[in-house]
Amino acid sequence: MSQSATLQRVQAVDFYGRLEEEVRGHRNGTALLFLYCAGDPSGTDAELTEVQSFVDQLSGVNSEVLRDVSTGVLALTLPGYTLDAAHYQALLLKQHLQGRLEQSDPRITLAALTETPSTQTMKQMAEAARLSTSSDIHIFTQEEADRDQSRILIVDQDATVREFLQIRLAMQGYETLEAVDGLEALDLIPKWEPDLVLTELNLHGIDGLPFIHHIQQLKVKEPPKIVVLTEKRVEQTISQCFQNGVDDYVTKPFSPVELDARIRRCLH
Template identity: 60%
Template sequence: MSHTATLTKEQQGSLLDLLQEEVPKAPNHSCGLLFLHCAGGMSGTPGYVEAFIQSIPGAGRVYRDRESGIVALLLPGLTLSAAHYQALLLKQHLLRIKPDADPRMALTALTDIPAVHMLNSMAESVRLSITSDIQIFTEHSPSGASKILIVDHDDAVREFLQIRLELQGYHTLEAHDGLKALELIPQWKPDLVLTELNLSGIDGLPFIHHIHQLEVDAPPKIVILTEKRVEQTISQCFQHGVDDYVTKPFSPIELDARIRRCLH
């Protein structure tokens, strides 16, 4: 018997409600939850996911939002580490079927009914993310946790900042250049943009200026994290509405303090 629950167009708005109902039914109220979106496009994704979970002990269940293409996978009884292992295997499985599928994944492990804000953040994460890394969400993330957009051309820097900030309970999203960041800000509405000045497409002060020109209800705070140390550049950044400026190499503890000061 199929374990796939396919949501009709009229039912799309109930996906998060449905997940909240299903999690408490898991054995010992423990459940892995994976959100998946194939950015490269992949028709039949729910079927491929369902075929994969037949190899996992215990009954899994697959849900799909037809409009967004997001797939939600419940893994009853799995801890975060076990669910992460299965997510890695699923990623390999999908890439074998279609090498350019480009799966984006967000993962959590739950012991209680999940908060709507976290489910929303996970869904946004897989829909908007530019990274193929599996993003981890935790139940201890506070309700209304601040959202930080990380903008840097260096993959290693973005990964380090994402891991550090998410461990502190922030929700994060990444952009590798200024143009992508300007596209993401109105969609995701971050509370703070943590950005390098040297970016492709658009960078430096023009990038900062364009952030302030975006039509958003609440403009994000802006913290510059860059190798540029020229006093004139620093002064110009503050004149253009930057909230703080940190030079590389930086102290992670100092950066944490600067971000907290901007957000609170």
């Protein structure tokens, strides 16, 4: 039985810094697993205990279990594990938690690493687990890690929507900025030059198709992609948006996973 060390996080400790040290210490590579129990988002001691109990059963593995108390996310290192071997253990861990803690509803993101990932990449992995709407184990790819080069301007007069989108997109690696109306957005685009504008059509000042038209007329090096995220479901409005150069159109309420895919398709 391994002598795994459990470091219970306190707010003052740099969770990602400690995790980076742990990964760097394994020269032959390691698998990195992030776990979030969606059924109990508070991140209880019971979950930490059960994960540690599972890890202690892994023969010859000096694994580390860390917890970020600010989000409830658990991180687990599996030194020397290939992706296939780590995926198998992730399935067993998921079954273990579901058997011991019926309300846990575990969400897992997994990657096999040969080099130490950046803090941003680890944050992306953690948020991929925390924001997941699927119980399937998510294999984190290099493509996802490379998304931090893309800028997205969020335009919506609803502060709650802006906050949700900002958190989800930023923690996936996108650089984000917010605008509360069309006039502010038109002022920000030439200065910040986003790769994509994610916008509502119902805006103060200037909105709808005139707003889309003004975006396309701005003097910028590279016109941004435009994804409409709106409550408007009228077929004529949707058709007119596509005729006027909009790259995609998503209606509210929306699936975050589907929106992720639409944005990824526009940017890559």
